[in-house]
């Protein structure tokens with residue numbers, strides 16, 4: 001459905017070149033739900049804007065549904081829906097009228113546009129508010145209306161740029177549910193950008209991690225976590241001296257990274273819960289008493305941290321860590 005090769009976009013700001021996207025290679029298959037995950041300024045929106053023909057690439061190529069995004073812009077636009085960050089229907093109009101007008105703009109008959117608008121209003125749970133002026137809708141309802149607008153012409157591919165930014169957690173969860181339902185009903189290929197780790201984790205079959213305009217990892221959330229970040233075992237000791245001794249002893253643990261902070265030691269290793277009994281026995285034999293243990297599963301933030309040495313969480317609402325009993 002999407003194929004890019006060396007996709008690049010530079011901007012010139014006050015004679016300085018900003019390399020927003022640098023040689024991006026991406027492939028998205030029919031029917032996939034892919035999340036582009038990365039920190040602010042990573043190049044996610046710029047990538048989407050090139051794929052939706054809003055801006056041309058500086059270099060490289062991209063095709064969408066077999067059409068070139070530069071040479072065949074009109075064809076690309078016909079098969080895609082795009083919901084940008086700043087979308088929004090006209091505020092004095094009723095949501096239903098907005099949808100029908102949008103359908104008409106795509107060349108649909110009034111009748112077809114009305115039928116499709118009814119379907120989307122039902123799927124997106126907008127029936128109670130569709131006949132009110134858009135200005136009276138809540139943030140979550142407006143965002144769902146935006147999505148309906150992007151889907152009115154039944155596109156094969158939907159681009160969503162940060163669909164849930166600005167929504168509270170409950171509305172975010174609700175929107176995610178609606179997107180997944182739509183996808184199950186229509187089989188639409190979906191590419192979304194997000195910097196919400198939990199959103200990428202919960203929704204996407206594939207997460208493409210972007211940093212500084214390039215893909216730094218691309219896999220299922222589960223495999224990313226297994227390959228790039230182990231479980232975190234946190235061991236508590238009676239003193240910092242004990243923690244230091246324990247960290248030195250555990251440094252030889254195959255495939256693990258170990259770090260002591262105060263009276264705690266963090267061990268990163270795949271298969272954490274299974275390692276804990278052996279670790280405790282070993283430390284006990286060395287006369288070091290473990291006072292507490294906790295094991296947490298890795299998050300996509302751990303993956304990002306492992307790949308870049310930086311956290312994705314800065315300035316971002318983070319996901320909760322799944323705690324596992326040791």
Ligand SMILES: Nc1ncnc2c1ncn2[C@@H]1O[C@H](COP(=O)(O)OP(=O)(O)OP(=O)(O)O)[C@@H](O)[C@H]1O
Pocket residue numbers: 011012013018019020021038039040041042043044045046047195
């Ligand atoms: N029109 C523009 N003119 C100049 N620089 C731009 C323009 N659009 C984007 N950039 C720059 O390109 C880089 C990538 O921006 P982009 O919006 O693609 O990132 P993003 O990953 O979508 O970030 P966010 O999560 O904040 O939306 C940033 O450094 C940004 O300042």
